[in-house]
Amino acid sequence: MKTTTKTVSVKGMTCASCSSAVERNISKADGVTKATVNLATEKLTVEYDTEKISMEDMADRIDKLGYKLVEDTDVREITIPIKGMTCASCSAAVERALKKQNGVIEASVNLATEKAKVKYDNDIIKISKIKQAIEKAGYKPLDVEVEMSSDKDKEAKEKEIKTLWKKFIIAVIFTAPLFYISMGHMMGAPLPEIINPHYNPLNFALIQLFLTIPVMLAGSKFYTIGFKTLFKGSPNMDSLIAIGTSAAFVYGIYAIMEIVGGNHDMAMELYFETAGVIITLIMLGKYLESVSKGKTSEAIKQLMGLQPKVATIIQDGKEVKIPIEEVEVGHIIVVKPGEKIPVDGIVKEGYTSVDESMLTGESIPVEKNKGDRVTGGSINKNGSITFEATKVGKDTALAQIIKLVEDAQGSKAPIAKMADIISGYFVPIVIGIAIIAGAIWYLTGSSLNFALTIFISVLVIACPCALGLATPTAIMVGTGKGAEYGVLIKGGEALETAHQVKTVVFDKTGTITEGKPKVTDIVVQEGITKEELLLLAASAEKGSEHPLGEAIVKAGEEKNSELKKVDKFIAIPGHGIEVTIEDKNMLLGNKKLMDDRKIAITLQSESDKLATEGKTPMYISINGELAGIIAVADVVKESSKAAIDALHKLGIEVAMITGDNRRTAEAIAKQVGIDIVLAEVLPEDKANEVKKLQATGKKVAMVGDGVNDAPALAQADIGMAIGSGTDVAMESADIVLMRSDLMDVVTAIQLSKKTITNIKQNLFWAFGYNTAGIPIAAGVLYALGGPLLNPMIGAAAMALSSVSVVSNALRLRGFKPSHR
DSSP states (O other): OOOEOOOOESSSSSSSHHHHHHHHHHHHHHTEEEEEEEETEEEEEEEEETTTTHHHHHHHHHHHOOOOOOOOOEEEEEEEEOOOSHHHHHHHHHHHHTSSSSTTEEEETTTTTTTTEEEEEETTTTHHHHHHHHHOOOOOOOOEEESOSOOHHHHHHHHHHHHHHHHHHHHHHHHHHHHHHHHHGTTOOOOOOOGTTOOHHHHHHHHHHHHHHHHHHHHHHHHHHHHHHOOOTOOHHHHHHHHHHHHHHHEEEEEEEHTTTOOGGGGGGGGGHHHHHHHHHHHHHHHHHHHHHHHHTTHHHHHHHOOOOOOEEEEEEEEEEEEGGGGOOOOOEEEEEBBBOEEEEEEEEHHHHHHHHHHOOOOOOOETTTTTTEEOOOEEEOOOOEEEEEOGGGGHHHHHHHHHHHHHTTTOOEEEEEHHHHHHHHHHHHHHHHHHHHHHHHOOOOOOOHHHHHHHHHHHOTTTTTHHHHHHHHHHHHHHHHHHTTEEEEHHHHHHHHEEEEEEEEEIIIBBSOOOOEEEEEEEEEEHHHHHHHHHHHHHHHOOOOOOHHHHHHHHHHHOOOOOOOOOEEEETTEEEEEEEEEEEEEEEOOHHHHHTTTOOTTTHHHHHHHHHTOOEEEEETEEEEEEEEEEEOOOHHHHHHHHHHHHHHTTTEEEOOOSSSHHHHHHHHTTOOHHHHHHHHSSHHHHHHHHHHTTTOEEEEEEOOOGHHHHHHHEEEEEEESSSSSHHHHOOEEEEEOOOTTHHHHHHHHHHHHHHHHHHHHHHHHHHHHHHHHHHHHHHTTOOOOOHHHOHHHHHHHHHHHHHHHHHHHGOOOOOTOO
16 A cells, blocks of 8 residues: 555635535545545645555546646746757757656757756756756756746636636626616616617517627636536536526526517516626626635745745855755855845854744844854845755745645634535535425416526525635634744644643743753762762763753863763663763662662752752762762743743643653742643653543643654644754644744634634624525515515625635734734
């Protein structure tokens, strides 16, 4: 079994019934493990076994439903000036060499301009490889001219909005006179005699027919998609519009035939204006919906806009500007004041401060010296630096953030499942209700004209669009807003679960504390000095990676002591280390280690005093006897207490998990207001402690930063990784906090609460609108002596329902955490 996950575009979906049909069909396919369709982004994310099913098979299934699958490839176009070509055979040789490259879609070489135009798939081949092919052919490629942005999606959406607007304008131009001619005379508006129904009923009918046809052509997409999906057995919103307006149009043709036959009364029974106005109003709704949906992905556009287009590299001792696509790992890059840092790297020379607010939401610039990491997209403020590129293209932090936000925006929240199930059956049920309602009114003595009004009204008012957009639009805006504040939420499920959290578990070191411990006290037994003990301890810990050990090494080095050679080194996870130095057998670690090796702790009162001050005592024994204690303290982060206070205000209890002894842990807990202290927990037991808290029936969030936090982050209902932490921790987490500020835990929970409230509002209005709208359209109020719903009013209401849901989601753009 070879499982892979892919996200592709599905074109032609217009409502929740469409997305449900695609999701249902693909989910049923043999080899597909999971399929999710997002109507707002028009994307299908599918997890499948490549040995059982291919993307081509899925494309066929989607095509049979009436939609089109488009694989998202990063296709780019570049122009490369080439030196050394002298004749047509030269240009032909270069063209042949380029076309042979895997990933090159098109290549044409122009001898007159001495340039090669290459269209290529950036996922398969890079510019450097294209240049190598030219060099192998015997010619010299020069600096690339990038001609096409890879942001095709944005261009396609803008094009779609322009097309919708043009079609709407065409529809308005013909619908305005159509409405005036058909309805104006009833309100006393003048009509020329040639088209007046009292004098020329046939002309009156024919001009309406001729004005309706261009409107229906402008809305031809409703008919091509609507009837196609209807005949394929998965009708959608377009099917409702197509059936309703076609019924009105066909009835109008029948009326014209009756008029020709001498039945002039039928001039008052025309329905052309209903068809025209319905299409025009729904096209206006679709246009407004597209504009609004474009605003939901504003965060992605802003992030993409942070990527600089060029970089200045050192080449043969000179500064050369090259397109960002050409930067490779190992390139030495120069960044001057005010310029954007093009890719991720490590500073080689210079000193500056960098604005990283685009990544972290933190407005204060961060100082950068030799050896510090810099991130692509951040802004160099005041100094010039030279750095070595370590991550380029899709590997940069910014590219990863963009991908993470895109994936989150394409995901679904569990709350959306109910809407999906309903919308899957919604359209066939509505068609059934429309037919039954129309038939009942006709069979109970109403005219065919009246029955048709009921039939069309039910069809056009029942809009499943609002249902399909209720959840994804709110998730898109919510995750985008999170990214703006440096809170990266990996999906709809994480966004939904976060608002249910009742307990937050913080790892101590590097999360509640700075994670940079310092030696604060040295206590010794007789026969050894403090200096000697520190020197031996620093020498022993040189091979350790534990933060407490690093603090001791740093303290030893600060004394300018030359560290001693270690003959034997054994790490004892969760306890300490065992070493041999100059025939001295030494143990350095916690109380557990001393107890296990039966070493008497003779400095108990001193140890207890240090622990109550929040310091961690490191016990050191030499040849089986306690020689002394070195106390190390980790400073509490400024934001820790404020964050814990804010969580308490939200009604959330806070726990702290640490490998430290209980006294030390409780001293820290007292400083910041922790409710539950889980002390002396081994790294491998952290996940079990989270499990125990979950067993009480509460949703638990775990906040950590290290490799040893990864299992606990995965076990928790919500894992939150601190941005300064390890890649493993970030991979295991559901939410990544780009700043090392615990107040962002509060931001994440508040954002989740706001987004879920927004989704519930959207679903309430979407369900409420349909629940109330269909019976009114079916004539229930009319039967009780109330008004009859005009199909045109139904169309206007339907168009506005989708716009109102998206507009409500856009209100989330005004979200601000309570502490900012």
